[in-house]
Amino acid sequence: MSITAEEIATQPECWQRAAALAPSAVLPAPGERVAVVGCGTSWFMAQSYAALRERVAGQGVTDAFAASEFPYGRDYDRIVAITRSGTTTEVLELLCRVRGTIRTTAVIGDPHTPITGIADDLVVLDFADEKSVVQTRFATSVLALLRAHLGQDIAPAVADARRAIGEELPEALLRAEQFSFLGTGWAYGIALEAALKMREAACAWTEAYPSMEYRHGPISITGPGRVAWAFGGLPDGLAADIARTGGVLEAGRLDPLADLVRVQRLAVAIAQARGLDPDSPRNLTRSVVLP
Numbered sequence: 231m232s233i234t235a236e237e238i239a240t241q242p243e244c245w246q247r248a249a250a251l252a253p254s255a256v257l258p259a260p261g262e263r264v265a266v267v268g269c270g271t272s273w274f275m276a277q278s279y280a281a282l283r284e285r286v287a288g289q290g291v292t293d294a295f296a297a298s299e300f301p302y303g304r305d306y307d308r309i310v311a312i313t314r315s316g317t318t319t320e321v322l323e324l325l326c327r328v329r330g331t332i333r334t335t336a337v338i339g340d341p342h343t344p345i346t347g348i349a350d351d352l353v354v355l356d357f358a359d360e361k362s363v364v365q366t367r368f369a370t371s372v373l374a375l376l377r378a379h380l381g382q383d384i385a386p387a388v389a390d391a392r393r394a395i396g397e398e399l400p401e402a403l404l405r406a407e408q409f410s411f412l413g414t415g416w417a418y419g420i421a422l423e424a425a426l427k428m429r430e431a432a433c434a435w436t437e438a439y440p441s442m443e444y445r446h447g448p449i450s451i452t453g454p455g456r457v458a459w460a461f462g463g464l465p466d467g468l469a470a471d472i473a474r475t476g477g478v479l480e481a482g483r484l485d486p487l488a489d490l491v492r493v494q495r496l497a498v499a500i501a502q503a504r505g506l507d508p509d510s511p512r513n514l515t516r517s518v519v520l521p
């Protein structure tokens with residue numbers, strides 16, 4: 231079994247441990263104006279959290295940015311930086327630049343990295359850190375923590391994750407040529423992460439869109455042997471539109487975070503079927519550290 235697959239299987243326990251940190255974690259209070267930043271997978275978790283905090287929990291303005299695209303000069307009360315490694319150059323540069331002007335909280339996996347001396351507050355999820363280059367359990371544990379901190383009960387998601395780990399993956403998904411991942415609200419960040427996971431681990435052809443944007447062009451890609459995978463339900467009429475393309479519709483019955491676990495497993499399975507090693511993804515390193 232690959233290390234990635236082993237780490238994927240530990241997610242239900244990791245999510246429970248992460249959620250248990252919520253009461254003591256230094257994270258945004260209701261009403262704060264917040265920017266959430268990260269790179270790659272961490273940026274997508276930032277997008278999901280931003281949508282949940284502002285639009286579901288009603289806790290105030292919450293924007294998400296790739297660390298390299300942060301709009302300096304905006305008036306935020308706090309920046310939350312998500313970074314497993316604590317070494318990603320763009321994140322460190324951003325935190326250094328705003329130091330002393332905006333309060334910063336770093337949610338990290340490795341507590342022995344430079345970020346610990348730069349961020350004002352730390353939330354350490356070292357139990358969810360990974361040997362794998364490709365992120366799975368750290369990212370989802372961060373979102374479990376943040377959801378719990380917003381007052382969500384993550385027990386149903388944990389139960390769904392157990393199902394996601396135990397269930398067989400459908401043959402039609404294992405054989406598919408292309409995947410379009412869809413989601414609305416916080417599930418859009420999950421769709422983006424699903425697409426990235428499949429690219430990183432399996433070099434698969436994937437795309438991701440807000441569900442209602444999919445009709446505005448991307449649906450032209452879907453057809454026989456190709457998959458449209460919706461997280462957290464489908465807007466009215468979209469299932470029929472996908473059926474007309476002849477493509478395979480995968481409409482999640484699980485919590486979107488747990489459905490992402492199925493995508494992670496699928497990425498590992500497809501990588502192995504293609505003779506790739508999911509523990510050594512092509513052209514990737516654990517973090518991007520620029521000179």
Ligand code: F1P
Nearest residue numbers: 269270271272313314315318517
């Ligand atoms: C972020 C990240 C990963 C990606 C790649 C490079 O790392 O972009 O999401 O898979 O391996 O690094 P981090 O800042 O969360 O450590």
